[in-house]
Amino acid sequence: MIVAVLGTGIMGAPMARNLASAGHEVRAWNRTSAKAQGLGATVFDSPAGAVKGAEVVITMLADGPTVAAVMQEAFVSDDALWWQASTVGVDWADALGDAYVDGPVMGTRKPAEDGKLTVLASGPGREQLGDVFDAVAAKVIDLGDEVGAGQRMKLVGNSWVLGLVEALAETIALAEHLGVDPRDFLKMIEGGLMDTPYARLKGEPMIAREFPPSFPLALAAKDAGLIVEAAPDLPLPKLVRDQMLRAVEAGHGESDVAATFMASWREHS
Ligand SMILES: NC(=O)c1ccc[n+]([C@@H]2O[C@H](COP(=O)([O-])OP(=O)(O)OC[C@H]3O[C@@H](n4cnc5c(N)ncnc54)[C@H](OP(=O)(O)O)[C@@H]3O)[C@@H](O)[C@H]2O)c1
Numbered sequence: 001m002i003v004a005v006l007g008t009g010i011m012g013a014p015m016a017r018n019l020a021s022a023g024h025e026v027r028a029w030n031r032t033s034a035k036a037q038g039l040g041a042t043v044f045d046s047p048a049g050a051v052k053g054a055e056v057v058i059t060m061l062a063d064g065p066t067v068a069a070v071m072q073e074a075f076v077s078d079d080a081l082w083w084q085a086s087t088v089g090v091d092w093a094d095a096l097g098d099a100y101v102d103g104p105v106m107g108t109r110k111p112a113e114d115g116k117l118t119v120l121a122s123g124p125g126r127e128q129l130g131d132v133f134d135a136v137a138a139k140v141i142d143l144g145d146e147v148g149a150g151q152r153m154k155l156v157g158n159s160w161v162l163g164l165v166e167a168l169a170e171t172i173a174l175a176e177h178l179g180v181d182p183r184d185f186l187k188m189i190e191g192g193l194m195d196t197p198y199a200r201l202k203g204e205p206m207i208a209r210e211f212p213p214s215f216p217l218a219l220a221a222k223d224a225g226l227i228v229e230a231a232p233d234l235p236l237p238k239l240v241r242d243q244m245l246r247a248v249e250a251g252h253g254e255s256d257v258a259a260t261f262m263a264s265w266r267e268h269s
Contacts, residue, residue, distance in 0.1 A: 002027065003132060004054035006047050006070055007086070008036040010213060011105070012060030014112040015085075015136045016041050022135035027054055047074035056132055058083045063222055064092025071096070081125045083132065087158070087219075089226030093151040101126045102147045104154035105137070109214040112136070120157075122149035155230055158223045159237060165202055165220075165257055166240045172206045173264035182207050202258040209262075211255035218253035220260070221245050 001024050005016040008030040020026040020040030028041035029050035036043045044050035051057050051074045059067050059082070067086050076082060082100040084093075093102055100123055107117040116138035121129070124145060133140045143149035175182040186203055189195045205211050224241035231237065244260045252259035 001025070001055045001131060002053060003056045003058060004029070004050040004080075005041065005058045005060065006030075006050060006074065007059060007061040008039060008041075009060070009062075010109050010216070011085075011112045012058075013039055014109070014115075015058065015060060015117075018113075018115040019132065019135045022131075024132070024135065027051070047071075050074075051076050051080065054080050056081045056083060056129065058132075059086055061086045062219060064088035064095065067092070068096060081128055083129060085119075087154055087223055087226070088151060089155065089223075090148060090151055090230050093148040096147075098147045099124060100147060101129060102150035103129075103133075104150050106154070106157050111138075120150040120153045123147040152230075155223075155227050159227050161198070162220060162224050162227075162240050162244075162257070163236055164196065164198055166243060166260060168199055168203055169206060169243075169258070169261035169264045172203060172261060176265065202256075205256060205258040206261040206265075211252065211259040213254060213256045215257045216253065217244060217255050217257050217259050218248050220257040221248050221253075 003019050003024045004027045005012055006029050008016050008028050016026050016028050017039045026041035027050045028036040029044045029047050030036040047070050057076050057080050061067050061070055067088055083103050084100050085103050085105055087104050102123045103119045103121040105117040105119055111117050115136050117136055118139040119133050119137045120141050122143040143153055172182040175185050186200055221241055221244035224237055224244055227237040228241055243263050246263035247260045250262060252262055
């Protein structure tokens, strides 16, 4: 298929590469053009150029306002299918209309590179995207015809994962505060019911204070904010969002989400 990818950041770039490797004709646009090079895609200098003639248009951009602005510039034909893969939350899913595939993804840089994302697909036309999903995903969860169902499921998934990262950050900060080796904590839970691969995946960077981005902290804070907007009475998402914003304000926005640890560590060291 002829597929336009708008947004070739951490997630969009490997998705474009995997689509090209699977034999699709990929047309890419990114605000910072250099990031669209070398993916096996033809690079365009405008969203309108990239989508012209495309059968499928994928948006993998930072947030709802960015998706709306880029799509306004793109002039996508009614014949093309739009897969909106960015995490935009419930209100933006509505604001973007009702005639598109609402398909945010679970999985971070590595699963994106490996073509093993999970797509949370809802909305009209998703059944026509099988070959496109196959190129980038290991799993597609079909959430029905209603646009917005994908974003709702994504917020649920992110509530779990962002809460987990924040709990880990505080646990490691507490361990260091008490003079307990945080690696002993990881050994203590290893292989038991309390263990999760995520503890080591995000815990080691916290202990080493090295945060190469898989999921940028600024976007994680945005996602925690989307959960707060969707469920303002739940206390935990507010705490997670505010702690992440503290770490963003301290200059860690472009680091991995694990850098939320820097806010807890500063407060308890
Ligand atoms: N990373 C993950 O683990 C992960 C997992 C699941 C879902 N997501 C979601 O996937 C989406 C993309 O995330 P990512 O990790 O790929 O982030 P990223 O590397 O920061 O990419 C963000 C993309 O949005 C573009 N962008 C940002 N502001 C823009 C603006 N004002 N105008 C035009 N383009 C703009 C960026 O362009 P530039 O390159 O020019 O900055 C880039 O293409 C987000 O919605 C995120 O929440 C991420």
